[in-house]
Amino acid sequence: MNTRSLGFVKRLGIAVLLMGVGIGAIRVPSLAQKPTAYASFKPGAVWLADDGLPIDCHGGNIIYSDSLKTFYWYGEHRAEPRGAACYSSKDLYNWKNEGVVLKKGAIDVFERPKVIYDATRHQYVMWFHYDGNRYTVAELGVAISDKPTGPFVVQHHSRPNGHESRDIGLFRDPETKKAYIGYAADHVNRTIRMVELSGDYLSTTAQDTDIEAHCEGPGILKQDGVYYLLTSGCSGWTPNPATYYTASSLMGPYTSQGNPFIGDVGNNSFNSQPCYIFKIPGYKNAYLYMGDRWNGGGHADSQYVFLPITITPAGKMELHWYAEWNLNLFTPEKTAR
Structure with missing residues (x-):
C-alpha cells in the first residue's frame, strides 16, 4: 500500500x-472500481454493481416485476449498515444498488431474506431468519413494503407452529398460487419442514409437515407436476455435496435423489451453498440456481455461483459447471415477456 x-x-x-x-x-x-457492463454470468467471479462496488446481497432471492419490467435481487447486506440489500436489473447481468431496504437494527441475527409480491394487496412481503446472538431464538420474521425498493417494516417474528426455524426457502406454486416456506427446523437444523403461508403471505398456517431430511439451504422448483427440493448438508460456512428430493405434493412425502451437481470434483456443490431457485420469465423451463460462495465466513465480499438448472427428459435434476454462460442456453417462450 x-x-x-x-x-x-x-x-x-x-x-x-x-x-x-x-x-x-x-x-x-x-x-469503488469502474463499473463493468456485463453480458453473461461468471460464477464465482467478483461481480460489481453500478456503483463499482462488489454486490453485497447474500442468501436471498430474485423476483420479477412484470409491471415494472424489472428484476429485484434481495439478500443479506453484510457490510454496514447490516440488513437486507436490494439490487435491480433489466437483464439479470447488470445490477443497480438500491441500498439497504431493511436495517437490521436491534435484530442480533438477520439472515436469508426472501421476498414475494402480493398482487391483491399490492405489497411486497419479506420473510427472513430472525435470531439472537446465541442462535437459539430461531424464528421467522416478516416485513412489508409498498415498493420493491423499500423501506420494509418488520411486522412480527415467531416460531412456525412452535418449531425452530433457521435457513429458509420461499416458493409460490405456479398453479395454485399458494406460497410456502421450507425451513431448516429443530435442534440445529435436524430436519427440513414445509409450511403453507396465509393468503396474504403475512403469517404461517397449521399446514406444516416434516420432510425428514437433515439439511438446510432449501431451494424449490416445480416442473411437469413434480416438486424438486434442493438442499445442502449442515456444515456451517463450509460447502458440501448437495442433495435433491422429489415429490408429487409439495407437502411430501419426498424421495432422496442424490447429488445433482455433475462433475463436482470437489464434492462441494462447485464450492457453493444453495439459497434459491429462480424461474426466469420469458424462457421455457428456465431455472437459475442461486448459490453463495461464503469463503469460510459471512463476508460482505463473498462471491455468488449462478448456474442453469436442467431437468432431464427422465426427470432428473442436473447442474453442470460453466465458467461463463448466458441466457441463450435457454429456449425462449413463444409469447413475449
Missing part, C-alpha cells in the same frame, strides 16, 4: 472508531 493510501486508511480508521464500528465492517465508496 502506498503512503497516500495508508494515510487515507488511517484517517478513515479514526473516524470509524469514533463511530463505534470496525473498519472491516464498512464499504468505502472511494475504493
Whole structure:
C-alpha cells in the first residue's frame, strides 16, 4: 500500500472508531472500481454493481416485476449498515444498488431474506431468519413494503407452529398460487419442514409437515407436476455435496435423489451453498440456481455461483459447471415477456 493510501486508511480508521464500528465492517465508496457492463454470468467471479462496488446481497432471492419490467435481487447486506440489500436489473447481468431496504437494527441475527409480491394487496412481503446472538431464538420474521425498493417494516417474528426455524426457502406454486416456506427446523437444523403461508403471505398456517431430511439451504422448483427440493448438508460456512428430493405434493412425502451437481470434483456443490431457485420469465423451463460462495465466513465480499438448472427428459435434476454462460442456453417462450 502506498503512503497516500495508508494515510487515507488511517484517517478513515479514526473516524470509524469514533463511530463505534470496525473498519472491516464498512464499504468505502472511494475504493469503488469502474463499473463493468456485463453480458453473461461468471460464477464465482467478483461481480460489481453500478456503483463499482462488489454486490453485497447474500442468501436471498430474485423476483420479477412484470409491471415494472424489472428484476429485484434481495439478500443479506453484510457490510454496514447490516440488513437486507436490494439490487435491480433489466437483464439479470447488470445490477443497480438500491441500498439497504431493511436495517437490521436491534435484530442480533438477520439472515436469508426472501421476498414475494402480493398482487391483491399490492405489497411486497419479506420473510427472513430472525435470531439472537446465541442462535437459539430461531424464528421467522416478516416485513412489508409498498415498493420493491423499500423501506420494509418488520411486522412480527415467531416460531412456525412452535418449531425452530433457521435457513429458509420461499416458493409460490405456479398453479395454485399458494406460497410456502421450507425451513431448516429443530435442534440445529435436524430436519427440513414445509409450511403453507396465509393468503396474504403475512403469517404461517397449521399446514406444516416434516420432510425428514437433515439439511438446510432449501431451494424449490416445480416442473411437469413434480416438486424438486434442493438442499445442502449442515456444515456451517463450509460447502458440501448437495442433495435433491422429489415429490408429487409439495407437502411430501419426498424421495432422496442424490447429488445433482455433475462433475463436482470437489464434492462441494462447485464450492457453493444453495439459497434459491429462480424461474426466469420469458424462457421455457428456465431455472437459475442461486448459490453463495461464503469463503469460510459471512463476508460482505463473498462471491455468488449462478448456474442453469436442467431437468432431464427422465426427470432428473442436473447442474453442470460453466465458467461463463448466458441466457441463450435457454429456449425462449413463444409469447413475449
